[in-house]
Amino acid sequence: MAHIVTSVLENRPVAQDYYELRLAWPSWAPAPQPGQFLTVRTVDGPVPLLRRPFAFSGFDRADSAASIIYQRRGHATTLMTAKRPFDPFDILAPMGNGFPDPGSGRRPILIAGGIGMGPMMFLAERLAQSPYPGILIIGARSGQYLPRVVLSRSVQTILCTDDGSAGRKGSAIDIAREEIRQDGCAPELYLCGPHGMLAAGHALAEELDVPAWVAMEQTMGCAVGACMGCVVRVHGGEEYARVCMEGPVFDSRTIVWT
Amino acid sequence: MDLSVRIGPGTLPNPVGVASGTFGYGSEYEKLIDLSIIGALYTKAVTPEVRPGNATPRIIETPAGMLNSIGLANNGLAGFRAAKIPYLRTLPCPAVVNVAGAKGDDYAKVIEELAAEDCIWGWEVNLSCPNVKTGGLALGTDPTEVEQLTARLRKLTSKPLIIKLTPNVTDITAIARAAEAGGADAVSCINTLVGMVIDTKALRPVLPGKTGGLSGPAILPVGLAAVYRVARAVRIPVVGLGGISEADHAVQYLLAGAHAVQIGTANFIDPTVHQKVLDGIRAFAALHNLKSIPEFHQFID
Numbered sequence: 001m002a003h004i005v006t007s008v009l010e011n012r013p014v015a016q017d018y019y020e021l022r023l024a025w026p027s028w029a030p031a032p033q034p035g036q037f038l039t040v041r042t043v044d045g046p047v048p049l050l051r052r053p054f055a056f057s058g059f060d061r062a063d064s065a066a067s068i069i070y071q072r073r074g075h076a077t078t079l080m081t082a083k084r085p086f087d088p089f090d091i092l093a094p095m096g097n098g099f100p101d102p103g104s105g106r107r108p109i110l111i112a113g114g115i116g117m118g119p120m121m122f123l124a125e126r127l128a129q130s131p132y133p134g135i136l137i138i139g140a141r142s143g144q145y146l147p148r149v150v151l152s153r154s155v156q157t158i159l160c161t162d163d164g165s166a167g168r169k170g171s172a173i174d175i176a177r178e179e180i181r182q183d184g185c186a187p188e189l190y191l192c193g194p195h196g197m198l199a200a201g202h203a204l205a206e207e208l209d210v211p212a213w214v215a216m217e218q219t220m221g222c223a224v225g226a227c228m229g230c231v232v233r234v235h236g237g238e239e240y241a242r243v244c245m246e247g248p249v250f251d252s253r254t255i256v257w258t
Numbered sequence: 259m260d261l262s263v264r265i266g267p268g269t270l271p272n273p274v275g276v277a278s279g280t281f282g283y284g285s286e287y288e289k290l291i292d293l294s295i296i297g298a299l300y301t302k303a304v305t306p307e308v309r310p311g312n313a314t315p316r317i318i319e320t321p322a323g324m325l326n327s328i329g330l331a332n333n334g335l336a337g338f339r340a341a342k343i344p345y346l347r348t349l350p351c352p353a354v355v356n357v358a359g360a361k362g363d364d365y366a367k368v369i370e371e372l373a374a375e376d377c378i379w380g381w382e383v384n385l386s387c388p389n390v391k392t393g394g395l396a397l398g399t400d401p402t403e404v405e406q407l408t409a410r411l412r413k414l415t416s417k418p419l420i421i422k423l424t425p426n427v428t429d430i431t432a433i434a435r436a437a438e439a440g441g442a443d444a445v446s447c448i449n450t451l452v453g454m455v456i457d458t459k460a461l462r463p464v465l466p467g468k469t470g471g472l473s474g475p476a477i478l479p480v481g482l483a484a485v486y487r488v489a490r491a492v493r494i495p496v497v498g499l500g501g502i503s504e505a506d507h508a509v510q511y512l513l514a515g516a517h518a519v520q521i522g523t524a525n526f527i528d529p530t531v532h533q534k535v536l537d538g539i540r541a542f543a544a545l546h547n548l549k550s551i552p553e554f555h556q557f558i559d
């Protein structure tokens with residue numbers, strides 16, 4: 001983890017309300033892994049006050065560039081849409097724990113929804129170069145929310161929408177279930193997206209009796225483990241775990257799903 | 259310029275500390291910040307028993323500030339001993355343990371059991387916790403109770419004893435005088451202000467506990483006025499905090515009568531804030547030819 005004051009290389013829309021921001025990555029800075037995140041200070045002044053967390057959507061040491069995909073939601077993300085090349089970008093990174101490798105003989109099934117697409121694309125690219133490439137399933141409400149991002153040819157991608165306006169019709173979880181059945185593989189699930197989707201992914205993993213890894217979200221204060229602000233309920237003695245330290249990636253069986 | 263600060267029997271190397279609950283136990287920040295420049299590290303509150311903390315969300319941003327409802331989440335005395343004391347022994351700056359509880363016995367227990375630990379420079383007693391005796395009203399709102407509790411804790415320790423004051427009272431100077439009468443070496447103020455945010459879509463408060471503690475730039479003028487008044491009501495040193503995010507804010511606290519300051523919420527935002535504040539205090543002292551911290555107090559009556 002380091003304090004990195006870098007600059008924006010590119011900031012472009014990739015779907016309705018979604019943007020991809022590429023930033024220069026200094027050679028001394030540690031390499032981010034899929035699942036890890038950065039926190040950005042969007043202004044110099046006190047409004048918005050807190051740094052905002054975003055998962056990495058890509059990293060290329062050769063290009064000296066890292067990227068995030070973010071959704072315009074409130075004040076901070078709206079300000080981010082106005083960032084231009086060469087604008088300073090003040091981050092703490094890389095934070096948290098990334099996704100683990102799949103167990104031997106398991107086929108990774110990556111399920112992304114909404115703001116979860118960035119980290120899942122990053123993971124899919126990584127796995128595509130590994131001995132265990134997976135399937136990336138990206139779900140959205142409707143076609144305009146699907147990302148126009150070019151992934152490597154080796155990444156097997158399935159797009160789907162709730163309303164069937166683009167890709168296959170159905171939720172990402174339904175598509176995952178079909179794919180797993182047809183493939184007959186022993187899957188391992190990786191999920192990032194809305195809470196309901198993560199909970200459904202966990203239920204699917206339980207039903208199939210396979211492992212699932214979920215990237216959790218919680219409002220953050222410090223992002224370094226100091227404030228106890230970013231917790232989620234977990235099973236076992238500790239009761240709560242910090243998303244910024246113990247997470248953001250958790251074994252879905254440790255989470256208390258509500 | 260002599261930056262050191264005397265508090266009771268102890269001396270701090272410089273006046274710029276980091277506030278309880280915003281800096282963990284130091285290890286969390288060691289990769290980002292040179293801890294040797296910190297004047298005092300006030301730990302997260304320690305209570306006798308483990309406290310898992312409050313339901314989520316625990317944090318919500320407000321205009322130029324934030325509300326928190328952490329619920330004093332900590333690993334209790336035993337956990338602190340096992341997991342934090344070994345680290346505090348390696349700290350390159352003084353460690354002040356922030357003590358909390360629901361009743362007087364809790365505070366006494368924490369101080370008694372940790373009294374022999376050499377790595378603890380002193381105590382900061384957090385009196386803003388809901389009091390079981392008064393049915394949830396903060397312990398630090400009744401001068402008589404504050405004086406009694408301070409006197410009780412005074413007997414348990416010869417280390418610097420700092421009473422941390424809540425701003426959620428009618429007259430903060432009455433509480434400060436009670437702490438002084440009880441034998442405190444210093445008072446620190448302010449803790450967070452009670453605040454609330456309502457989600458107008460969901461039609462409910464954002465924090466499950468409905469209200470939380472307001473901190474950050476928004477409370478700077480409140481903390482400053484509290485320090486100004488308290489510094490004129492007591493003879494013991496005052497540690498000022500609330501909303502400091504740049505050097506000028508810290509200088510304002512020193513001018514208002516503080517002997518030292520703490521940086522809280524700003525730790526979350528700017529890992530360079532401590533160095534900037536220290537540099538700014540030095541530059542101000544040089545400009546006005548000040549030789550020590552008490553000389554900051556000569557300008558404002």
Ligand SMILES: Cc1cc2nc3c(=O)[nH]c(=O)nc-3n(C[C@H](O)[C@H](O)[C@H](O)COP(=O)(O)OP(=O)(O)OC[C@H]3O[C@@H](n4cnc5c(N)ncnc54)[C@H](O)[C@@H]3O)c2cc1C
Nearest residue numbers: 052053054055069070071074075076077115217218219220
């Ligand atoms: C580990 C992690 C990874 C994330 N990765 C991504 C990502 O890759 N892409 C993406 O678009 N979004 C991501 N988010 C969510 C993103 O941080 C929020 O959308 C952003 O903070 C909203 O800020 P805002 O000011 O625009 O909106 P606001 O109006 O302030 O808030 C909108 C919502 O964002 C969330 N939020 C607000 N402040 C914080 C905070 N300090 N910390 C965390 N969440 C907050 C809350 O749920 C809030 O309801 C991630 C969050 C976490 C915790």
Ligand SMILES: Cc1cc2nc3c(=O)[nH]c(=O)nc-3n(C[C@H](O)[C@H](O)[C@H](O)COP(=O)(O)O)c2cc1C
Nearest residue numbers: 277278279303326384448449473474500501522523
């Ligand atoms: C997340 C958080 C946790 C806190 N926890 C404690 C605590 O355990 N004990 C305590 O005395 N004060 C606690 N505080 C209060 C701070 O120490 C400080 O008094 C307050 O935040 C005002 O300073 P600031 O505006 O610089 O943050 C906490 C504040 C925050 C934001």
Ligand code: FES
Nearest residue numbers: 221223228230244
């Ligand atoms: S955000 Fe402070 S502990 Fe995670």
